[in-house]
């Protein structure tokens with residue numbers, strides 16, 4: 001039996017009942033996406049205008065909240081698509097989207113053991129995401145956790161490939177940096193935010209549809 005996205009979202013609300021900060025309707029979700037996008041693009045623009053180095057520790061004050069926001073936007077988009085996400089998955093993804101950067105600490109302390117020869121530490125690679133996905137498939141009990149961490153890592157890498165020196169995605173097979181233009185990331189956020197804005201405007205097709213949820 002098929003179900004509507006709104007119905008799926010309502011089930012998510014019940015499932016994620018203790019996470020009060022998760023928007024409890026598609027309408028509020030789109031508002032949150034707009035706010036997160038404005039946050040990310042606004043601070044990225046300020047940093048770019050300052051011409052400061054993206055390798056400095058200070059950049060973390062801009063970058064880590066932006067990673068968290070990017071993961072949050074991706075999670076909300078998944079929820080809006082009608083998927084049901086467990087609490088463990090959501091929390092794991094959000095935490096992993098920032099915790100992965102702890103592997104930079106040795107480098108800042110002068111230890112290059114997990115950084116030598118690459119633009120970012122070794123955990124920053126596609127293999128880490130793949131191994132977590134395989135682990136989730138092999139170990140059903142740990143699936144929400146592993147899939148959640150994999151989601152968070154993937155969301156993190158999506159931003160890292162457009163900032164700083166890029167990411168050696170193909171580690172351990174290649175140490176070459178993979179770098180895409182920031183415009184792709186920023187443009188994707190703008191497109192998503194634009195779609196959210198259009199669907200929250202009075203008179204939009206979605207809000208005009210009988211029964212469309214506007215809580």
Ligand SMILES: [Zn+2]
Nearest residue numbers: 101124156160
């Ligand atoms: Zn990173």
